[in-house]
Amino acid sequence: MTTRRSPDPGRRLLIRTRRRITAQVAAVFSLAIALLGTLVYWVVVDDQDTTARRDLAVAAQSASISQPPPCVWLFELRETTVRRSPGAPRSLPVRETLDRVAADGRTRVDVVEAGGHTYLIRTERREGVPVQAVRDLYFPIAERRRLLRTLCGAELAALLAALLIGQILARRAIAPLGEALHRQRRFAADVGHELRTPLTRLHVRAQLAARRLRREPDPLLVAGDVDQLVTGIGQLGEVIEDLLLSAQLRQRRRSFGPADLAALAEESARAEEARAEQRGVTIGLRRGPGDHVVRGAQPALRRVISALLDNALRHTSPGGHIWLTVCSGPETVQLSVRDDGVGLDPRDGERLLARHAGTPHTGGLGIGLALVSEVLDAHGGTIDVDGRPGAGATFTIRLPRAAPDDRGARSPPPGGSPPRAGPVRVAPSSAPIRNDQRCDRSELPIGDQ
Incomplete structure (x- = not known):
């Protein structure tokens, strides 16, 4: 027998909140529709009653007994004889009311049920003679019932629509809360995993x-x-910086600005110079012609390049090489990080970008490459992974080029960053790349390394 796992407290809180919002929205909508329906109903009833009373007063004062208005009958009391309109119901007139008006002369308006029908009756004196005008309320009452059924149906439909709208609004309302809860848990899990x-x-x-x-x-x-x-x-400190960057990545979208990917690549390579020298690894950098400006958060993009370089350094043996190549196409800027280290299986590429992933060749990678994937996703970029076990690996990122008006950060001019002695060798920007729109692994310049 399998036991059903109950939702965790955070999940239960979200469910209760969603149900509460749904119920509140449905209640507000239903109450509004009910009030509107009640108002419409009473306006119609009042209009019918006012019209009926006005028409009945006109008929009692001036209509002919032999030719009364439709749905109206007239009765006239002369001494002890009652004259009636043709086709008048046998249950009418109300003789008691006629006698009272004949005695005191006061006008009376009543609603009377007789013979299974409901009548509006007005009794008054006309030229000293008691007259009783009667209107059958069958059609107005039938119209009210139809209106009431329509309003009840509309109320039911509005309730169902309100439940649906409430569900949609509730989901949208708690989506940020759910996302915040998810990010909080992921951050806590990352902290526990990465800092231990x-x-x-x-x-x-x-x-x-x-x-x-x-x-x-x-x-x-x-x-x-x-x-x-x-x-x-x-x-x-680097791990904590990665964790904070991962947690705050979505908030940084507002601070996006022009960022020179080539300059960031050179800066990151220079930052790893001491470690590369200690490990006996040479880092080479080659820039294609033109600018390499993208729109994004420079700290986040710097962490992307640093994470790729760190991954390459950790998996490159002494005497090995790491090559960084930056080039621009019509719509994208591309940066490739290639090494001749332990390599990887290309089939593991997607799994390597998951948190705390690893392979038999790479070991555990923590959140470094997963952070790369998150940053690129926030910037509208992509990453490709290629390689072979024992033959090195290549990580290629592509980012949309900044619009011409946004290219405030420009690449250094040709010859602005001359090569210098040490484990980091920077080729001039004018050094040829056979295809400046692609940085395929087969086209990476290695002669300068």
Whole structure:
């Protein structure tokens, strides 16, 4: 027997909120329709009653007994004899009312049921003679009933429509709340997953350093442990920066501006210069002609390039190479990061972009590449992954070019960033790329490396 899992408290809160909003919207709509229907009904009833009383007064005062208006009959009391209109019902007139008017002369208006019908009766004196005008209310009452049925049907339809509209409005109203709850949980999960290992390492290193200081208080002997602590703290800061960027990515859309992808690539390569030199890895950078300006958040795009470079450095052996190539097409700017490291299976490309993913060749990747995918998605860009086990990997990102009016950030002029000694080699912007609209792996310039 399988047990059904109950929703978690956050999910139950969203469900209750959605139902409450739906009920409130339905109640407001239904109440509004009910009030409108009631108003319409009473306006119609009042208009019918006013018209009937006015027509009956005119008939009682001036109509001929032998030719009364439609649906109206006249009765006249002369001494003890009652004259009646042709076709008048046998249950009429109301003789008691005629006698009272004959006695006191007061005009009386009554609603009387007789013979299974409802009549509006006006009794008054006309030229000293008691006259009774009678109007059959069958048709007005039938019209009211039809109107009432129509209004009830409209109320039911309005209730169903209100429930549907309330459901739609409720879903839209709680969508930001659901998204915030989802992002909060994802952030908490990322924090728990990403910070556990770095904090454990820092704790162990701090314990080792403390023990060495107690045994051998010479600071030079614990310099290596301190260096490892500094490195670990720096890595922990990078993880926290990635987590915060992932959590705030949607809010940064408003701060999008022109960003030179080539300049960001060179900046990121320079930032990794020390680590590349330590690992014995050479980083090469080649820019195609023209500008490479996109519209986006420079910190986020810088983290994209840094994450791709970090991934390449971690999977490239000493003596290996990493090549960055930036080029522009009519509508997009493309940046490729290629290495000759451990490589990957192209079939794992999509899975590598998931959070906390890894492969037998790459190991765990945390949220780094997943963050790349999120940033590119927020910028309307794409990423392609290619490679072979043992033959390196290529990560290619494409971003929409900025409009001409937005290209406030320009690429450095040709020769503005000359090559210099060290693990990062920058080729001049004028160095040829055989196809400046594509940076296929087969066309990446490696001769300068």
